[in-house]
Amino acid sequence: MTFLEVEKVSKSYGSNKAVEEVSFSIAEGETYGLLGPNGAGKSTTISMIVGVLRPDSGSIRIGGRPHGVGNNATKAQIGFVPQELALYPDLSAWDNLMFFARLYGVSGAEARRRCGEVLELIDLADRARENVSAFSGGMARRLNIGVGLLNRPRLLILDEPAVGVDAQSRNAILESIQRQAAEGVAVLYTTHYMEEAERLCDRVGIIDLGRIRAEGTQRELVSQVGEDDTIVLSLSGGTERAVLALKKIPQVREVSTEGSEVRLLVRDARSTVPLVLETVADSETVLRSVEVREPDLETVFLHLTGKALRN
Amino acid sequence: MSKTLAIALLDLRRMFRDRTNIFFMLLLPLIMVFMMGLSYGEDQQRLGVVVDGQDRPLAERLATSLEEGGRFSVERVDTSEELRRLVERGQMNAGLVIPDDYDRTLRDGDTAEIHFLSRPDDWSAYPLSTWARSVATQEASVLGAAQFAAEAGGDGFDESLRRAEEADPPGIEIVTVTAGEAIFPQDVSQYGLAAPPLLLLFTFVISLTTAIGVVELRQKGLTRRMYSTPTSVRSLVAGESLGRFVITLVQALVILVGSSVLFGVSWGDPLGVAAVVTTFCLVGSGAAMLIGSLCRSEGGAMAAALAVGMGAAGAGGTMVPLEALQGPSRTAAYATPHAWGYEAFSELIRHGGGIGDILPQLSVLLGYAIVLFALGAWRMRVVITR
Numbered sequence: 001m002t003f004l005e006v007e008k009v010s011k012s013y014g015s016n017k018a019v020e021e022v023s024f025s026i027a028e029g030e031t032y033g034l035l036g037p038n039g040a041g042k043s044t045t046i047s048m049i050v051g052v053l054r055p056d057s058g059s060i061r062i063g064g065r066p067h068g069v070g071n072n073a074t075k076a077q078i079g080f081v082p083q084e085l086a087l088y089p090d091l092s093a094w095d096n097l098m099f100f101a102r103l104y105g106v107s108g109a110e111a112r113r114r115c116g117e118v119l120e121l122i123d124l125a126d127r128a129r130e131n132v133s134a135f136s137g138g139m140a141r142r143l144n145i146g147v148g149l150l151n152r153p154r155l156l157i158l159d160e161p162a163v164g165v166d167a168q169s170r171n172a173i174l175e176s177i178q179r180q181a182a183e184g185v186a187v188l189y190t191t192h193y194m195e196e197a198e199r200l201c202d203r204v205g206i207i208d209l210g211r212i213r214a215e216g217t218q219r220e221l222v223s224q225v226g227e228d229d230t231i232v233l234s235l236s237g238g239t240e241r242a243v244l245a246l247k248k249i250p251q252v253r254e255v256s257t258e259g260s261e262v263r264l265l266v267r268d269a270r271s272t273v274p275l276v277l278e279t280v281a282d283s284e285t286v287l288r289s290v291e292v293r294e295p296d297l298e299t300v301f302l303h304l305t306g307k308a309l310r311n
Numbered sequence: 312m313s314k315t316l317a318i319a320l321l322d323l324r325r326m327f328r329d330r331t332n333i334f335f336m337l338l339l340p341l342i343m344v345f346m347m348g349l350s351y352g353e354d355q356q357r358l359g360v361v362v363d364g365q366d367r368p369l370a371e372r373l374a375t376s377l378e379e380g381g382r383f384s385v386e387r388v389d390t391s392e393e394l395r396r397l398v399e400r401g402q403m404n405a406g407l408v409i410p411d412d413y414d415r416t417l418r419d420g421d422t423a424e425i426h427f428l429s430r431p432d433d434w435s436a437y438p439l440s441t442w443a444r445s446v447a448t449q450e451a452s453v454l455g456a457a458q459f460a461a462e463a464g465g466d467g468f469d470e471s472l473r474r475a476e477e478a479d480p481p482g483i484e485i486v487t488v489t490a491g492e493a494i495f496p497q498d499v500s501q502y503g504l505a506a507p508p509l510l511l512l513f514t515f516v517i518s519l520t521t522a523i524g525v526v527e528l529r530q531k532g533l534t535r536r537m538y539s540t541p542t543s544v545r546s547l548v549a550g551e552s553l554g555r556f557v558i559t560l561v562q563a564l565v566i567l568v569g570s571s572v573l574f575g576v577s578w579g580d581p582l583g584v585a586a587v588v589t590t591f592c593l594v595g596s597g598a599a600m601l602i603g604s605l606c607r608s609e610g611g612a613m614a615a616a617l618a619v620g621m622g623a624a625g626a627g628g629t630m631v632p633l634e635a636l637q638g639p640s641r642t643a644a645y646a647t648p649h650a651w652g653y654e655a656f657s658e659l660i661r662h663g664g665g666i667g668d669i670l671p672q673l674s675v676l677l678g679y680a681i682v683l684f685a686l687g688a689w690r691m692r693v694v695i696t697r
Contacts, residue, residue, distance in 0.1 A: 050539040052696070069696070072541035080539040084532035088321075090328055102317040103540040147536070 003186040009058030018044040020210040031187040033201030041210040079153030089133040104151040122146040138169025208305040227295035229269030238285040318550025351501035359388040359403040364411030405429040405436040502574035507656035508629035510566040518559040518595030519616035525603025555596035579659035583666040593680035600687025623647040
C-alpha cells in the first residue's frame with residue numbers, strides 16, 4: 001500500500017527552479033533511493049517531504065492524508081535523519097534522545113522506554129550517558145539515526161546517513177535500515193554510494209537539475225538506458241588474430257584493445273561469454289583472464305546525468 | 312507549551328554545563344562589583360596622622376582636634392615613613408605629619424610647619440586638605456590668643472592656653488548647606504553605585520553571546536530537525552526566545568542577589584527592580600535572537616555580540632558613569648537601553664523611588680524589548696522556514 005505520494009512538486013528560489021514537477025511514491029516496507037549529484041534538488045525535495053519547506057506547487061500525501069509544513073499529524077509519522085549530525089554535542093546520547101522525544105510529543109515513562117529501545121536498536125545502550133562529543137563518527141551517525149526512530153515512524157527519510165563512516169559502522173547502519181523496511185516502514189534514502197543504493201533500494205529515482213530523469217528497479221533502469229555489458233579479456237600472444245575473430249561474432253558490437261587487454265561491448269554478456277571463449281581458443285591465443293562487467297547504477301547515472309555520482 | 316519549555320530548559324542546561332560559563336556568569340560579575348566598588352572608594356575618607364617625638368601636648372592637641380572633627384576618618388600612624396607608604400599605596404587618602412619641633416616652635420612664638428601628604432592624582436585629598444587647614448587655623452587662633460596673653464599678662468604659656476580655652480574665644484564656623492540632591496548620596500555604599508551599571512553590562516553581554524547558540528543550531532541542522540518534528544514554528548521561536556530570556560534573567564539575579572548578600576547593596580523598591588530587570592532582560596534576549604538569526608557564522612555572531620554589547624554598555628553609561636557624560640555623548644547615551652536602565656536604577660537606589668517614578672524609563676525599555684523581540688522572532692521564523 002502506498003504510504004508516501006509526491007505529486008508534481010515544484011520549488012523555486014527566485015528564478016532558480018530547484019525542483020520541477022517531481023513525482024514519485026513509496027509503498028509501506030519499500031525502500032526508495034533518490035540519487036542525484038550535488039545541487040540536483042535532493043535536499044529541497046527532502047525538505048518539502050519532511051515538512052520544513054513549503055512547495056510552490058504540487059502535493060504531498062502521507063498515509064493518504066495531505067501533508068505540509070503545518071501538519072503536525074502527518075509530521076508525527078515521519079522520522080528524519082539529516083545529513084548533518086543534528087545533535088547537541090555537549091549533551092549525552094540519552095539527553096539528546098529525551099529532548100527530541102519531547103518534541104515528538106513523547107514524555108515521561110514512555111519517553112524513557114522509547115529512548116532505551118532506540119539505544120538498544122543502535123547498539124549504544126552502554127554509552128548512553130556519554131557526551132556525543134566523545135563519540136566516534138560511526139557512533140554519532142548511529143545516534144543521528146536513532147533520533148529519527150524515536151517516534152516509531154511509518155516513513156523514514158534518510159539523507160546520506162552513512163557518509164564518512166567506516167565500513168563496519170556503515171554495515172551496521174544499513175542493516176538497521178533494512179530491519180526498519182522489513183517491519184513495514186517506507187524508507188526514502190539518498191546516498192552518494194552506489195553500492196548502498198544497490199544493496200538497500202527496491203526502486204531508485206535519479207534526479208538531476210530538479211527533475212526526476214528515470215525511475216524504477218535497478219534492472220529496469222539499466223534496460224531503460226540500453227547500456228551494453230562489457231567483457232574484458234586478458235590475452236597473451238596472437239592478440240590481433242583473436243581480435244579479428246571476435247569482431248566476427250554477431251553479438252559483439254564493439255572491440256577495443258589496450259596492450260594485451262581486449263574489451264568487448266555486447267548486448268548480453270552472460271549468453272555471449274561461451275562463444276567468446278571458444279573463439280579465443282580457436283585463434284590459438286592464450287587466455288589469462290576473463291571479466292564480465294554488467295552496467296550498474298553508476299553507469300546508468302553517468303548515462304543520464306553526464307556526471308559521476310560522487311562528484 | 313511543554314515543547315517551548317523543553318527547548319528553553321535545554322538552552323539553560325547547556326549554558327550551565329559549561330564551566331567557563333559558570334565563571335563568566337557567576338564569579339566574574341561579582342568580582343567586578345567588588346573591584347568597581349573599591350574604585351568608588353570607601354564611605355569615609357581616611358587621613359593618617361603622625362605625631363613625631365615624645366611628650367608634646369600641643370601636637371597632641373592638634374591631633375585630637377582632627378580626630379574629634381568627625382567628618383573624616385583620622386587614624387594614628389607610628390612613623391612618617393609608614394604614613395608615606397600608606398598614602399603612596401592609596402590605603403590612606405592623605406596624611407598629616409606633625410614634626411617633633413612643633414611644640415617648641417609654637418612656644419617660642421614662631422610659626423610651626425605641619426606636612427600634608429597626598430597623591431597628585433587623588434582628588435579625594437582636596438577636601439581633607441581643606442578640612443586640615445581649617446582645623447589648624449582654629450588651633451592657631453587659640454594658640455595665638457594664649458601666646459598674646461602670656462606675653463601681656465606675664466603668666467606662663469600653658470596657663471594662658473588653659474585660660475584661652477576656658478574663655479571660648481569667638482570664631483567663625485562655615486555651615487555647609489546643600490542645594491538639590493547629591494548625584495551620589497552618602498547613604499549609598501560604593502557597591503550600591505557599582506552594582507547597577509555592572510548588572511546592565513553583564514546581563515546585556517551574556518544575553519548577546521547566546522546569539523552564538525542560534526547560529527550553532529542552524530549550522531548543525533538542529534533547527535531543521537526540530538522543525539521536522541510535530542512542533543510548530545511558533546513553539547520553536549518561543550522556546551529559543553524563552554531560553555535566552557531565562558539565561559539573561561539568571562545572570563541579572565546572580566548580580567542582584569549576590570551584591571545584596573555579599574556587599575549589602577540595597578536595590579530599593581522590589582517591584583520597581585523586578586520591572587527594570589525583566590524589561591531589560593527582554594531587551595537583551597530580543598537583541599540576541601536578532602543577532603543570532605542575522606549572522607551566518609559563530610565567529611560573526613560572537614564579534615557582533617561583543618561589539619554591540621560593549622559598545623552599548625560604553626555609550627550607555629555603564630563603564631563611565633552616565634553623570635560624567637556631557638553634551639552629545641550624553642544625548643547619544645539615551646539611544647541605548649543601558650542609559651534608561653541606569654536612570655531607573657538610580658531613581659530606585661539613590662533616591663528611594665518606586666515603580667511609579669520610573670515609568671518613563673520602563674516605557675522606553677519596554678519599547679526596545681517589543682521592537683527587538685518582534686524583529687528577532689520574525690528573523691528566526693524566516694531562518695527556520697527558509
